[in-house]
Amino acid sequence: MVKKMNRIAFLLVLILYFISFYSLYANMHNQWLIAPPVYVLLVFSIFVLALAIFGIQDRSNNFAKLRSWISVILSSVLIVLLLVVASFTAMFSGAKVLLTTTHSPDQHYTLKFYKTDAGAMGTFGIVGELQGPLWFRKVVYSERKADQVHLQWSNNHTVVINEHQVNLLLEKSWIPQ
Numbered sequence: 001m002v003k004k005m006n007r008i009a010f011l012l013v014l015i016l017y018f019i020s021f022y023s024l025y026a027n028m029h030n031q032w033l034i035a036p037p038v039y040v041l042l043v044f045s046i047f048v049l050a051l052a053i054f055g056i057q058d059r060s061n062n063f064a065k066l067r068s069w070i071s072v073i074l075s076s077v078l079i080v081l082l083l084v085v086a087s088f089t090a091m092f093s094g095a096k097v098l099l100t101t102t103h104s105p106d107q108h109y110t111l112k113f114y115k116t117d118a119g120a121m122g123t124f125g126i127v128g129e130l131q132g133p134l135w136f137r138k139v140v141y142s143e144r145k146a147d148q149v150h151l152q153w154s155n156n157h158t159v160v161i162n163e164h165q166v167n168l169l170l171e172k173s174w175i176p177q
Contacts, residue, residue, distance in 0.1 A: 006055030006064055009071040012048045016041060016078055032138045038089065042082040049075040095119070099126070099149055106156040109168055111140070113149045113161075128161060130168060141166055 023035035035041070052071035058064045099113045110131040117124040126149050128141030141161050151161045157168045 002055060002058045003060060003064070005051050006058040006068050006071070009048050009051035009055045009075070010067050012044070013052070013071050013074045013078065016045055016048060017074065020078065020082070032132065032136055034132075034136050036135055038082055038086045042079065042086060045075055045079045045082060049079060092118075096127070100151075102151060102153075102159075104156050104159075104168075105153055108156060111151075111159065113141075113151075115147060126162070128166075140168065 019035045020041060023033065023041075025031070026033045026035070049072065052068060052075050055071060056065075056068045058068060095117045096114045097117075099115050101110065101112050103110050111128050112131055113126060113128045115124065116127050123144050124147060125142065125144040126146045127139060128149070130138045130140045132138070141164070143162060143164075146162060149162060151159055153159050154165070159166050159168070
C-alpha cells in the first residue's frame with residue numbers, strides 16, 4: 001500500500017505541475033482555460049503532499065526513497081506557488097461584476113459579460129467570456145474604459161459587441177493592445 005502511495009503521489013504531482021503550467025500559458029496567450037480554479041489545485045496539492053509523506057515509508061530501494069523525497073519537495077513548492085498566486089489574485093484582480101449573459105440564437109454559445117474595475121491599480125472596462133463545459137472559459141472580448149455592453153447576434157457564431165464584430169469560430173478575439 002505504501003508503495004502505491006509513493007507512485008501515485010509522484011504521478012499526481014507531475015500532473016498538477018502540467019495543469020498549473022498550462023493554466024499559466026492559457027492565461028498569457030488567451031487560450032481556452034481548462035484548468036480548474038487555483039483553490040482546487042491547491043487542495044489537490046495538499047492531498048498529494050499527504051500522499052507523498054505517507055509514501056516516504058516505502059524503503060524498498062533507493063529509487064523509491066528518491067521518488068518520495070522528490071514528491072514531497074515538488075508538492076511543497078507547488079503549494080507555496082499556488083498560495084502566492086491565490087493571494088496575489090485575491091489582492092490585485094479588482095472587482096468583477098456580472099453585467100449580462102447571452103446565448104447564441106441556436107443556444108450553442110454562452111457569453112458572459114463582466115464589468116471590471118481595478119481601482120487605483122488600473123482602469124475599468126468590459127470583459128466578455130465564452131463559457132464552455134464545466135469551468136472552461138475563454139476571454140473573447142475586452143474593452144477598457146467602457147461600462148456598458150450593447151450586443152446583437154448577427155448569426156449563430158458572430159456577435160456585434162459595442163460596434164465590434166466578434167466571430168466565435170475564429171481563434172482571434174477582439175482585445176485591443
